[in-house]
Amino acid sequence: MKVAVIGAGIVGSLIAREFTKYEIDVEVFEKLPDVGWGITKANSGILHAGYDDEPGTLRAKYCAKGNEMYDRLSKDLNFELKRIGSLVLAFSEEELNILKELEKRGKDNGVKGLKILNRIESLEVEPNLSREVISALYAPSAGIIAPWEAAQAAIENAVENGAMLHLSTEIKNISNENNQYVLDTSNGEFQFDMVINAAGLWADDLAEKTGVKVSPLHPRRGEYILLDQPGVVRTVIFPTPSEAGKGILVLPTVHDTVLLGPTSQDLPPTQKESTKTTFDGLSKIVKSAQKLVPAVNISKTIRTFAGLRPENDIKDFVLKREGNMMHVVATRSPGLSSAPAIAKDIVNDMLGDLEIKKRSDFNPHRAPLVKVIEMSDKERENIIAKNPSYGRVICRCNHVTEGEVVDAIRHGARTLDGIKFRTTAMFGRCQGSFCTVKIMKIMKRELGKNYEEIRKNLPNSQIVDGDVR
Amino acid sequence: MKNAPKTKMMDMTCVVCPIGCHLKVTVDENGNFLSVTGNRCPRGEAYAKEEITDPKRVLPTSVKVIGGELPLTSVRTEKAIPKRLIFSAMKVIKSIQVNAPVKRGQIILENILDTGVNVIATRTVKKQNGK
Amino acid sequence: MKKLKYDVVVLGGGAAGMGAINGALSQNVSVLLIEREASTGGVLNQCIHNGFGVHVFKQELSGPEYHEMYMEKLSRFDAMYETTVLNVDVKSNTLNTISISGVYEIKYGSLVLATGARERPFEALRIPGYRPAGVFTAGLAQHFVNLENRLPGHKAVIVGSGDIGLIMARRLTLEGVEVEGVYEIMPYQGGLTRNIVQCLDDFNIPLHLSTSIVEVHGKDRLEGVTVAKFENGHPVRKTERFVKCDTLVASVGLIPENDLVNETIELSDGSGANVDDLMRTNIYNVFAAGNNVCIHDLVDFAAVEGEIAGKNAAHVAKGKELPERMGILKKGEGVGLLSTKYTIAAEPFKLFVRVKKPMGTTILRLNDQKIKTVLAAKPSEMIEVKMDPSRYNMKGNLILSAMEVDKI
Numbered sequence A: 001m002k003v004a005v006i007g008a009g010i011v012g013s014l015i016a017r018e019f020t021k022y023e024i025d026v027e028v029f030e031k032l033p034d035v036g037w038g039i040t041k042a043n044s045g046i047l048h049a050g051y052d053d054e055p056g057t058l059r060a061k062y063c064a065k066g067n068e069m070y071d072r073l074s075k076d077l078n079f080e081l082k083r084i085g086s087l088v089l090a091f092s093e094e095e096l097n098i099l100k101e102l103e104k105r106g107k108d109n110g111v112k113g114l115k116i117l118n119r120i121e122s123l124e125v126e127p128n129l130s131r132e133v134i135s136a137l138y139a140p141s142a143g144i145i146a147p148w149e150a151a152q153a154a155i156e157n158a159v160e161n162g163a164m165l166h167l168s169t170e171i172k173n174i175s176n177e178n179n180q181y182v183l184d185t186s187n188g189e190f191q192f193d194m195v196i197n198a199a200g201l202w203a204d205d206l207a208e209k210t211g212v213k214v215s216p217l218h219p220r221r222g223e224y225i226l227l228d229q230p231g232v233v234r235t236v237i238f239p240t241p242s243e244a245g246k247g248i249l250v251l252p253t254v255h256d257t258v259l260l261g262p263t264s265q266d267l268p269p270t271q272k273e274s275t276k277t278t279f280d281g282l283s284k285i286v287k288s289a290q291k292l293v294p295a296v297n298i299s300k301t302i303r304t305f306a307g308l309r310p311e312n313d314i315k316d317f318v319l320k321r322e323g324n325m326m327h328v329v330a331t332r333s334p335g336l337s338s339a340p341a342i343a344k345d346i347v348n349d350m351l352g353d354l355e356i357k358k359r360s361d362f363n364p365h366r367a368p369l370v371k372v373i374e375m376s377d378k379e380r381e382n383i384i385a386k387n388p389s390y391g392r393v394i395c396r397c398n399h400v401t402e403g404e405v406v407d408a409i410r411h412g413a414r415t416l417d418g419i420k421f422r423t424t425a426m427f428g429r430c431q432g433s434f435c436t437v438k439i440m441k442i443m444k445r446e447l448g449k450n451y452e453e454i455r456k457n458l459p460n461s462q463i464v465d466g467d468v469r
Numbered sequence B: 001m002k003n004a005p006k007t008k009m010m011d012m013t014c015v016v017c018p019i020g021c022h023l024k025v026t027v028d029e030n031g032n033f034l035s036v037t038g039n040r041c042p043r044g045e046a047y048a049k050e051e052i053t054d055p056k057r058v059l060p061t062s063v064k065v066i067g068g069e070l071p072l073t074s075v076r077t078e079k080a081i082p083k084r085l086i087f088s089a090m091k092v093i094k095s096i097q098v099n100a101p102v103k104r105g106q107i108i109l110e111n112i113l114d115t116g117v118n119v120i121a122t123r124t125v126k127k128q129n130g131k
Numbered sequence C: 001m002k003k004l005k006y007d008v009v010v011l012g013g014g015a016a017g018m019g020a021i022n023g024a025l026s027q028n029v030s031v032l033l034i035e036r037e038a039s040t041g042g043v044l045n046q047c048i049h050n051g052f053g054v055h056v057f058k059q060e061l062s063g064p065e066y067h068e069m070y071m072e073k074l075s076r077f078d079a080m081y082e083t084t085v086l087n088v089d090v091k092s093n094t095l096n097t098i099s100i101s102g103v104y105e106i107k108y109g110s111l112v113l114a115t116g117a118r119e120r121p122f123e124a125l126r127i128p129g130y131r132p133a134g135v136f137t138a139g140l141a142q143h144f145v146n147l148e149n150r151l152p153g154h155k156a157v158i159v160g161s162g163d164i165g166l167i168m169a170r171r172l173t174l175e176g177v178e179v180e181g182v183y184e185i186m187p188y189q190g191g192l193t194r195n196i197v198q199c200l201d202d203f204n205i206p207l208h209l210s211t212s213i214v215e216v217h218g219k220d221r222l223e224g225v226t227v228a229k230f231e232n233g234h235p236v237r238k239t240e241r242f243v244k245c246d247t248l249v250a251s252v253g254l255i256p257e258n259d260l261v262n263e264t265i266e267l268s269d270g271s272g273a274n275v276d277d278l279m280r281t282n283i284y285n286v287f288a289a290g291n292n293v294c295i296h297d298l299v300d301f302a303a304v305e306g307e308i309a310g311k312n313a314a315h316v317a318k319g320k321e322l323p324e325r326m327g328i329l330k331k332g333e334g335v336g337l338l339s340t341k342y343t344i345a346a347e348p349f350k351l352f353v354r355v356k357k358p359m360g361t362t363i364l365r366l367n368d369q370k371i372k373t374v375l376a377a378k379p380s381e382m383i384e385v386k387m388d389p390s391r392y393n394m395k396g397n398l399i400l401s402a403m404e405v406d407k408i
């Protein structure tokens, strides 16, 4: 039995890993050069508690459940998860009424620990909140992760358990011949018994290619500003949600930076790659974020970026099975939170009647990555004695060592962003102005490349070009 | 009657000292220096004259090093050379290379473009280990 | 963990750090340099242009020459290279380092911070658009060209008219890269006039004032930028223009590097260390000098500050008490930056002042005492003021103001 998973975002990665628990051949196809570089690369990274999804939707079914599953996943796969809790702020009586509705809905959805705080209690949890706040809905189960890290960890673990990963391989077409699915890819043809389409923003197009009708996707852009202002907030701060969605938030990241955003701008279906930021979007973020937390200091900007949500007209996930092919469409928010629960259900559904055994040698663990800065002096001493390159600090903002950069390359990083999103080098306030050259030197040595062959991320993102002499 | 002399006014900034006076320089039809205003000291006048007749600049750049710890050594002209020769000088400098080791102050190229000015290394580059 | 002990520990081996070593060695104390890079020199290593050393060496040297010549002045001192300080504990007078030789705890009598500055990256400007390859800080572009023998691209736009950007405009032009122009959001230049003349005017590179980038184009590699006129920090509609380029070089400011001590050392609003005229910080045995105090135009001043810091650090390490602070310097009208925050009002010292905006003939006053007249004051050019306690009252609150003399 051979299964193909199309798309190595958080959804595809967790599905692939789930399949490797069974005696079945798994292959993952990703058109980008690295894992988790689609929607999964640019979002809020929140494990939502699950109180704002209307009962009866797939979002309500999967969000709280998926969120809970991350505890186990983060331990098994060794990626960072911080259960920091969230606050939805109310600035008026009308908003307070909405909070009460959310609280009730949350209870129906099985969300634990929800509580409405008064003004003083809210300020105790989060001293930098606007003094205008009158109340807040506190959800202790909300958490944050680095979504791409979770996807990378899941894929790595899947590969350790026998899955095959095809990067930079785009699925161009899918046809069905003699109960076999033929994938026509940018790297040749492949045949499978079963196919999972987890292609994010392109999942509707791929479904269409196999003759399956789903409501079409259009991108909804979300812009962000990342700040170097650790400690300004400790929890995820939401405004009261409105028709337009969850609104612009202020939240810490697992890397101790602060994220402001996202905006919410609908784009035509032709703009599925339009991840640019805009003047209006960035101005709006500043205004809205400072309304929640006036202490937000915009002069501490590290960078801006934007992500695209795959939206449809029913505002819900669509899981559509046709024969031995499953389409996972419209993985909008809270798709990240829901992904583990979706993955489990899909694999159960696909393998349901087939008598496929669980593998006895499945190893759920991914070895932790070395992070020298988080070690004790004794641990540092030991690891440097074994491998001195763990003593050579390359990135001065986040104290990433040469050894960690080499590890990232061994774990699959082939580009500067690949290293950035695995080690956090170049992630900090200097944005690589000091460490880029050092990292490129290590890449040259480890990968046997010259400077001109090194890319930032995409195939044409060359960094330097030509000799001075 | 003779035609009135054709003079031309030129704006320039004196860079001799950090004040950076804005100079208004008058030249005749052949571009010869006539007068200057706006300078706050006589050095400004001397600067303006040279800028009009034949401005000079020190040229800093680099030269390829073979077998060195670094791929390049930085170099400069020991003294200022005429500005008009800068791109020709770059052509010459681009065509040469030196073998490691390079010592700071070492003459890399004598009398570049017959200016009487040498190009000297401004960085020491040791031989690459084991070579 | 290995342990070491020194009278004076110098953090950072750029011009200020070398100066500090020099100052400390002159007082016969034990000196340890800790430097993150593989050698001394700091930013001098990549500044191959001429213009260094006019005061100290009485000639116009390039950065690497200045570095080597200064090193030749120094007698023996101990140094740890490629070593990163992870934390400084000013209570126990110790710091912890990490390097390929392991982890060390180092006890100091006095500490001199000479950690220089870092560049503000382009990303921090929040300019809309995509985030492609081909965007460099001026320092990174300079590193690639001057040390790695690599060209960043073939057609460049420079944003910000700071000195490194101007220097790179010339450097790239000389190496055959087309520099389309320099875009500066302020109505006046950021760098020295001599650099405008020698680096832009000489090569007919236009400087566009009150103009900046409003959008970055290109998803993989930079394909161009949209520029527009700016008024009061906002783009003016209908002045947008597309400029095709594959390289963007940002020279948009240097930020004093004090991350290691930002919780213990008093910093100014520009994040430089607040020091007195002996270069001492708020901690009695911690000194600071160079670009981490305030951004210097001239290397000589960074080195001289280092010498003062090193010498006084040695005094304190030997148990000598330094005089108490008598005056507090404050920015008054027209003043954007002061290099020194406190004064002991005992000996003359050099104070560096930057004005807020370009002015003509300008009078600097300390409270109501006239201390200097300059014929032209520009934010890009530091004004050196000799502060002499035998001539001026330098005690108490000292407000330094810069006022333009009305043209008659």
Ligand SMILES: Cc1cc2nc3c(=O)[nH]c(=O)nc-3n(C[C@H](O)[C@H](O)[C@H](O)COP(=O)(O)OP(=O)(O)OC[C@H]3O[C@@H](n4cnc5c(N)ncnc54)[C@H](O)[C@@H]3O)c2cc1C
Pocket (backbone or CB within 6 Å): A006, A007, A008, A009, A010, A011, A012, A013, A029, A030, A031, A032, A036, A037, A038, A039, A040, A041, A042, A043, A044, A045, A046, A047, A048, A147, A169, A170, A171, A172, A198, A199, A200, A201, A202, A203, A206, A221, A222, A223, A262, A307, A308, A309, A310, A331, A332, A333, A334, A335, A336, A337, A338
């Ligand atoms: C602004 C924003 C904020 C969000 N905030 C949150 C949040 O806080 N919490 C939360 O739970 N969710 C959030 N979400 C939603 C969450 O990010 C997504 O649900 C999740 O990342 C979707 O993952 P995915 O695997 O479906 O998609 P992707 O990560 O896009 O993965 C799909 C992959 O398929 C690849 N692919 C596409 N077509 C092909 C092809 N033809 N051949 C091969 N490969 C192909 C793509 O390159 C991509 O890597 C947010 C989303 C956005 C945009």
Ligand SMILES: Cc1cc2nc3c(=O)[nH]c(=O)nc-3n(C[C@H](O)[C@H](O)[C@H](O)COP(=O)(O)OP(=O)(O)OC[C@H]3O[C@@H](n4cnc5c(N)ncnc54)[C@H](O)[C@@H]3O)c2cc1C
Pocket (backbone or CB within 6 Å): C011, C012, C013, C014, C015, C016, C017, C034, C035, C036, C037, C040, C041, C042, C043, C044, C047, C049, C050, C051, C052, C053, C054, C083, C084, C085, C114, C115, C116, C117, C163, C164, C167, C257, C260, C289, C290, C291, C292, C295, C296, C297, C298, C299, C300, C302
């Ligand atoms: C592009 C440019 C052009 C210039 N042009 C001129 C000119 O023409 N003429 C002129 O006179 N001056 C010029 N200057 C100014 C002058 O060179 C600088 O002001 C001076 O060199 C700064 O010296 P510094 O020691 O303060 O900083 P740096 O040279 O930056 O040195 C700081 C050192 O500290 C190290 N360090 C930092 N943090 C740590 C840590 N935590 N642990 C260990 N080590 C650390 C760094 O690696 C570095 O070696 C120029 C400056 C620049 C940037």
Ligand code: SF4
Pocket (backbone or CB within 6 Å): B014, B015, B016, B017, B018, B019, B020, B021, B038, B039, B040, B041, B042, B043, B044, B045
């Ligand atoms: S004319 Fe004199 S005062 Fe004016 S800039 Fe030149 S040297 Fe300085």
